[in-house]
Amino acid sequence: MKPAPFEYFAPESVEEALDLLEQHGDTAKILAGGQSLGPLLNMRLASPEVLIDINRLEDIAYIRHDDGYLKIGALARQRTIERSLLIPKSWPLLYEAAPYIGHPTLRNRGTICGSLAHADPAAELPAIATALDAELHILGPEGERSARPEEFFESYMTTSLKPEELLAEVRFPPPRPRTGVAWLEVARRHGDFALVGVAAVLTLREDGTCEAARLVYTGVAPVPYDAREAAELLAGEQPDGESFDAAAEKAAELSEPGSDVHASAAYRRHLIRVLSRRALGKALERARGEGDGSP
């Protein structure tokens, strides 16, 4: 047997899942897609006493458009992003990044909320949720609460979720006009975790100058690196090579990437510079409506 022994529950309703979480709290893990948890269990890096499998909860497998928001339930699979007609049009950042999440077979089972709750510092979705100011809706014994990404992601694979809580839904706010986005990343091989990935969001004023920007990175910090100081340099500026270079430089300068077996800190900083410039350039084209606007 690969994993250590555990007790297994497959609740038939969200209420039942929450009851089980309340009962078993600290010693339990939610099993959704299992594409990260499975390997951890098999290698015995994790050995929870109880697994609460939420794969029977079809009613929280939704992706829907509601009140301008994109609402994604806890069991919605990553693969559904690629097959959605709505997401490429209105939340293209999510659509553009989806193919970088592992491989198709992994995305068949891996869930969007599961990736957020797992909070791998090199994963795509936490950075995207941060860049798009997503809201995380959490259910627990005290009812519902909502968290912003910067409150939710605390450290490496650590979130503000309490042991008895479930990340039930992530909500992406409506797209803003004159806004272009881009996702770029560098990995050793396609489908591997990124050495560095960047989400760029650029909003223009009617006169073509930059109103606001966001630059959020994966792979360079314990939580998504939200380079606000760098992005704020762009506000009021002409969006061009010069201002993009300045923002990219600032983002690299203020970053504190680590060195590991995959890449040195200096190389990661280099990637921040290069990818930021490219991503801003791409976001600008899209904000101006050049090309067909789709990734």
Next chain:
Amino acid sequence: MDRHRKTVHLTVNGVEYEREVEVRKTLADFLRYDLGLRGTHLGCEHGVCGACTVMFNDSSARSCILYAVQADGADILTVEGLTSPEGPLHPIQEAFRKHHGLQCGFCTPGFLMPALELLVEKHGPTEKEIRNAISGNLCRCTGYAGIVEAIREADAMWERP
């Protein structure tokens, strides 16, 4: 019943089974050792190599990081179910044979599943789409060229149901 064991009912290759399993048993081990379907191979056993890929309710999935209990009520297809033991090879298998899409054959059962999934979903996939579909599977013999060629030919030859 022991709280670490459960009874599962599932369909594998069109045959219904009911078995009691230890809940930590992977679906791959269940298929191989409880059902004797050893066509599903285990390489890395932690979701990296793709050798253990099966179809789980019509979607490709890695059976080494699924537990047999999760397949309760599910419909599973393994390489043994692609064609009858006496019958001709499945057109995708035939194309793999023709184009040297395998050498040692260890990874092949895993490759057939995303190939099947792609071809059921799509007629005339591009090379990029083929390579993307099989990107989660590792083959150390072929260099992938034969596999891509085989899937391209299977696309042309296979009359989908």
